[in-house]
Amino acid sequence: MTSAAAERTSQAIAEAAARAHAAAAGRTDPIPGPRALGVPLARFAALVWTIAVSEFKLKFYGSALGYLWQIMRPLLLFGVLYVFFTQILRFQDVEYYPVVLLQGIVIFSFVAESTTASVTSLVDQEPLVRKIQFPRLAVPLAIVLTALFNLMVNYVVVFVFLIIQGGTPLWTWLYQFPLLIVALVIITAAMSTLLSALYVRFRDVRPIWEVLLQTLYFISLILVPIEAVSNPTLQKLLLVSPFACIVEQLRHAVISPAAPTVTEILQPGALILVPIGIALALCIVSFTVFDRMAPLVAEEL
Numbered sequence: 001m002t003s004a005a006a007e008r009t010s011q012a013i014a015e016a017a018a019r020a021h022a023a024a025a026g027r028t029d030p031i032p033g034p035r036a037l038g039v040p041l042a043r044f045a046a047l048v049w050t051i052a053v054s055e056f057k058l059k060f061y062g063s064a065l066g067y068l069w070q071i072m073r074p075l076l077l078f079g080v081l082y083v084f085f086t087q088i089l090r091f092q093d094v095e096y097y098p099v100v101l102l103q104g105i106v107i108f109s110f111v112a113e114s115t116t117a118s119v120t121s122l123v124d125q126e127p128l129v130r131k132i133q134f135p136r137l138a139v140p141l142a143i144v145l146t147a148l149f150n151l152m153v154n155y156v157v158v159f160v161f162l163i164i165q166g167g168t169p170l171w172t173w174l175y176q177f178p179l180l181i182v183a184l185v186i187i188t189a190a191m192s193t194l195l196s197a198l199y200v201r202f203r204d205v206r207p208i209w210e211v212l213l214q215t216l217y218f219i220s221l222i223l224v225p226i227e228a229v230s231n232p233t234l235q236k237l238l239l240v241s242p243f244a245c246i247v248e249q250l251r252h253a254v255i256s257p258a259a260p261t262v263t264e265i266l267q268p269g270a271l272i273l274v275p276i277g278i279a280l281a282l283c284i285v286s287f288t289v290f291d292r293m294a295p296l297v298a299e300e301l
Contacts, residue, residue, distance in 0.1 A: 044135055051142035056149050094225045095256045099162045103255065104222035106158055107247055110151040111188050112213055114144045118192035119199050119206050136294040140196040144189045151181075162255060176253035184246050187279050194286035197293045220244045225251075226260060235265050242279040 118140040
């Protein structure tokens with residue numbers, strides 16, 4: 001045996017002895033688990049779909065009214081707010097304001113349902129995470145997909161209300177509406193994955209997000225149309241939020257073509273790059289954080 005080979009052998013024995021000593025002392029290094037993806041995209045998509053469909057069915061299992069509860073919750077909130085904002089603040093001058101209000105509630109319900117459930121999703125699935133090797137990203141994405149099913153159900157009610165109010169189908173329903181919903185889902189999924197990863201290590205994330213979610217509710221143009229904000233600078237500041245941009249643009253695309261678009265408010269036009277940049281940064285940061293923390297999720301629980 002050459003001296004170099006002998007040296008490598010001695011080094012390997014020393015490293016093995018060190019690991020054995022650490023194991024005896026209860027100081028074993030964590031064994032990395034699967035990363036955020038780690039499998040072909042087709043298998044990953046099938047896993048997310050299966051989990052989401054199962055959760056969607058189980059959510060209303062044993063309920064007498066079943067899926068009707070998913071429609072009733074936003075409608076009850078809509079009823080209370082409709083009376084307040086049409087009889088007290090009187091926003092009747094805003095075209096189809098009742099439908100605008102209902103759509104805002106439906107959109108926010110999707111965001112709140114996705115992010116709130118995703119915060120604790122990895123911790124709630126602790127038995128599964130500890131025992132089965134699978135891409136961790138499937139857990140929060142399945143929750144977002146389940147919420148998307150509910151969003152589509154609720155949007156049927158929005159379209160019905162719009163027709164009852166005298167609205168008519170628009171060509172923008174065919175191309176702008178799907179694109180805006182995809183953008184909403186992507187941003188919500190990014191926030192959901194980031195929250196789920198951070199909560200594993202920092203349990204303060206949940207109460208902090210509950211406060212931030214309430215703030216988001218009031219600054220995302222859910223209740224108040226952009227025309228009600230008289231200060232042009234404040235209008236631009238509100239539309240810094242990607243969620244507010246989507247809410248306002250959906251109002252234009254789905255309900256009233258006369259409603260101002262985001263680009264009409266964000267002048268000069270280059271300002272539109274601000275919410276787009278925030279959305280892209282959120283997606284990049286959320287995936288990076290989740291991908292780095294995913295292999296150690298089981299050990300952190």
